[in-house]
Amino acid sequence: MKLAPLSSVLLASVLAASPVLAQPADLVVWGGPVYTNATPATAEAVAVKDGRIIFVGSRAAAQAHLDKATTVLDLKGAALFPGFTDSHAHLRGIGERELQLNLEGSKSAAEVVARLKAYLEARRPAGVVFGRGWIETGWPEGRFLERGDLDAVAPDQPVLLGRADGHAIVANSAALKAAGIDEATKAPAGGEILRDRAGKPTGMLVDNAMALVRRLQTAPTEADRRAAFDAAFKVEAAYGWTGVHSMSVAWDDVRLLETLNAEGKTPLRVYNAVDVGQAGPLLAEGPRKTGDGLVVTRAIKMYTDGALGSRGAALFEPYSDAPGTTGLILTPPERMREAMVRAKAAGIQVAAHAIGDRGNASVLDLMAEQKPDGLRWRIEHAQVVRPADLPRFRALGVLASMQPSHAIGDLHFAPARLGDQRLDGAYAWETLIRSGAVVAGGSDAPVERGDPLIEFYAAVARKDLAGFSAPNWRPQEALSRAEALKLFTSNAAYARFSEGELGTIQVGRIADLSGFSVDLMTAPEAAIPKGHAVLTVVGGKVVYRKP
Numbered sequence: 001m002k003l004a005p006l007s008s009v010l011l012a013s014v015l016a017a018s019p020v021l022a023q024p025a026d027l028v029v030w031g032g033p034v035y036t037n038a039t040p041a042t043a044e045a046v047a048v049k050d051g052r053i054i055f056v057g058s059r060a061a062a063q064a065h066l067d068k069a070t071t072v073l074d075l076k077g078a079a080l081f082p083g084f085t086d087s088h089a090h091l092r093g094i095g096e097r098e099l100q101l102n103l104e105g106s107k108s109a110a111e112v113v114a115r116l117k118a119y120l121e122a123r124r125p126a127g128v129v130f131g132r133g134w135i136e137t138g139w140p141e142g143r144f145l146e147r148g149d150l151d152a153v154a155p156d157q158p159v160l161l162g163r164a165d166g167h168a169i170v171a172n173s174a175a176l177k178a179a180g181i182d183e184a185t186k187a188p189a190g191g192e193i194l195r196d197r198a199g200k201p202t203g204m205l206v207d208n209a210m211a212l213v214r215r216l217q218t219a220p221t222e223a224d225r226r227a228a229f230d231a232a233f234k235v236e237a238a239y240g241w242t243g244v245h246s247m248s249v250a251w252d253d254v255r256l257l258e259t260l261n262a263e264g265k266t267p268l269r270v271y272n273a274v275d276v277g278q279a280g281p282l283l284a285e286g287p288r289k290t291g292d293g294l295v296v297t298r299a300i301k302m303y304t305d306g307a308l309g310s311r312g313a314a315l316f317e318p319y320s321d322a323p324g325t326t327g328l329i330l331t332p333p334e335r336m337r338e339a340m341v342r343a344k345a346a347g348i349q350v351a352a353h354a355i356g357d358r359g360n361a362s363v364l365d366l367m368a369e370q371k372p373d374g375l376r377w378r379i380e381h382a383q384v385v386r387p388a389d390l391p392r393f394r395a396l397g398v399l400a401s402m403q404p405s406h407a408i409g410d411l412h413f414a415p416a417r418l419g420d421q422r423l424d425g426a427y428a429w430e431t432l433i434r435s436g437a438v439v440a441g442g443s444d445a446p447v448e449r450g451d452p453l454i455e456f457y458a459a460v461a462r463k464d465l466a467g468f469s470a471p472n473w474r475p476q477e478a479l480s481r482a483e484a485l486k487l488f489t490s491n492a493a494y495a496r497f498s499e500g501e502l503g504t505i506q507v508g509r510i511a512d513l514s515g516f517s518v519d520l521m522t523a524p525e526a527a528i529p530k531g532h533a534v535l536t537v538v539g540g541k542v543v544y545r546k547p
Helices: 008-017 059-065 091-097 107-123 147-151 173-179 207-216 222-239 252-262 280-285 333-346 357-370 388-396 405-411 414-418 420-426 430-436 451-462 480-488 490-495 525-530
Strands: 028-034 044-048 054-058 073-075 080-081 084-090 129-134 157-162 169-171 191-195 202-207 241-249 269-275 295-303 350-355 378-380 399-404 439-441 513-516 535-537 541-545
Touching: 028 059, 028 513, 028 535, 044 169, 054 059, 059 378, 073 525, 073 541, 084 091, 084 439, 084 480, 084 490, 091 191, 091 241, 091 439, 107 157, 107 173, 147 169, 147 173, 147 202, 147 378, 157 378, 169 173, 169 207, 169 414, 173 202, 173 207, 173 295, 173 399, 191 207, 191 541, 202 207, 222 241, 222 252, 222 388, 222 535, 222 541, 241 295, 241 513, 241 535, 252 269, 252 280, 252 295, 252 451, 280 295, 280 333, 350 357, 350 399, 357 388, 388 420, 388 430, 399 430, 414 420, 430 439, 439 480, 451 480, 451 541, 480 490
Parallel strands: 028 073, 028 080, 084 241, 129 157, 241 269, 269 295, 295 350, 350 378, 378 399, 399 439
Antiparallel strands: 028 044, 044 054, 080 513, 157 169, 169 202, 191 202, 513 535, 535 541
């Protein structure tokens, strides 16, 4: 029997009832669990078009988004997450670490000296030699570095070696002489010159006293800075970071990053917090960003106090292992207040460094005066806080920008610095989250290594990489894996005003993705820091893929 042709009306109704053809994707990622920002894994595949996510779901359904132009990446069992963001790092410093004398991991003062000697012999550098990354915790010498250590291999050439926390430098005798530092030199406000029993400088300069020798260093050229940023982007992408909140940024570096962006040389998202001393243009003009949104400058960075390891963190009561000091206030409250007033008027986020309980209380008091509704002001580190002050973060709408790896390094000396009672408010991630505060996670690289898997492990294990935790190191402050994931994804996005675009894997969002060889949500704790990044995608572009 011959069938009559379909009428135009009937044909239209048939087509309307048919499934809509799926949009072809530029990129499809599958082959491992996909965590959209929830647990357990809720998807098997992600499809991306024009930099945004167009599909999240099963591998079978993702097939509909393939065509001959689609790039398909197989995770081969690795796990995919929303793009990890480091909410506190120093981007140029990360690159400089790769290019300068790196003293990370030195197990003794003798090893530092040996590394310095090898560096000098191999490179024969002219002028002042600068290195960084040493920390005396666990050293057999049981002390800070001193000028005499360095003099043994560099008697005539000025040498400056920065402690890992960035809050202290040891200078050799040649550097002290070149800077005019002797027994009569007074430390500037907010700084300290450590001295021996005879009153002579040991070479250790803490916090604002570092400025006395910093002037010996030659300012980096634009070529130096470009090389540092290039190295930093490569390191961060290979770790799986899709973005960085870069702290204490020089204004010239803001302009350079914008230039690099115009040249197509900023593969990751950079959110700048400008050093308050150079923030005049930002406070006058307001927030700024590049056309593609990869470089955003919307915050200023201020320093309230120093670091716990070098006893510069400001405490209400004296250090338990140094009763003669309560730490240092680096910026007088009246200067911080003035900067906050200007920032509020300009719609600028404030990121205030505070580590000790007195430092944190001071910043909270100042922020309470200003009532910066909607500006998401932040305290960077928030390491030691009086328990009574912890609920104030939520009450004031102040974000806690914290770095979990600090707790697994500091556990080896913090109990001695603070005594047991003050540990109740130390590295109190879970208490802050339970109170309703937003906690954003970062690394403070190059102070710490900057590996997101170490940061995630530290957050959930609260143990060092060998599995050790100090007695009574408040294990109840460890986070669940779901909480830890939010630190580096959705909370990090919120901390930079991007929660509507970043931080989760869902249709319509920007396609920032991080793939790791280890499933962070199910793997044994000890396996987490042994993993590595396998894939980093920023705005739908693959910026790193492990060979």
